[in-house]
Amino acid sequence: EVPLLESGGGLVQPGGSLRLSCSTSGFTFGHYEMNWIRQTPGKGLEWVAYISRSGQTIYYADFVKGRFTISRDNAKNSLFLQMTSLRVEDTAVYYCVKEVELWGRGTLVTVSS
């Protein structure tokens, strides 16, 4: 059983939208803070967004603020990232990360015309 499993990545045109999901198992999801972190060959690892256990506290990196929305459903043990107004530079592997400890396998988002 994979503790963190991302889905929803794919190819999208600039200006488009995608919704990433992360299904979790094997731990009490609602007890942990969660992050989305992305990785590109050129820029390396970049923290994208954080959400508290309850979902009431949220932080974003400046480069996604106003375009991305992080959310969670503790009843369904799931984390989400709604991405809008996507840019070519958002192309990356997006990881769902339990605190900064446990990483999913990632989902590739490619923004290209």
Added chain:
Amino acid sequence: QSALTQPASVSGSLGQSITISCTGSTRDVGGYNYVSWYQQYPGEAPKLIIYDVTDRPSGVSNRFSASKSDNTASLTISGLQAEDEADYFCNSYTNSSTLLYVFGTGTTVTV
């Protein structure tokens, strides 16, 4: 907010020890004891090997150790083994207004 600075590559022979540095500022590495280190093999997700500057998660080899001095954190791999050949990244909490966490530029270890 710039990434934390790591050497691009470090190499060593089997059985040797190597050290990877991770240099930041007082806003991140120097200001908080929240430095983590990750090991990443090609095509795989990063794996946590050190957290809170010096602590090792259960199951991680004690050949991995870490420390911090001022604005620089360091990861030491002792008794280098072939399986240690991978990329290594550091990470720190930051009080930047634009980020919550900042990552290192990454170091490729060659054995």
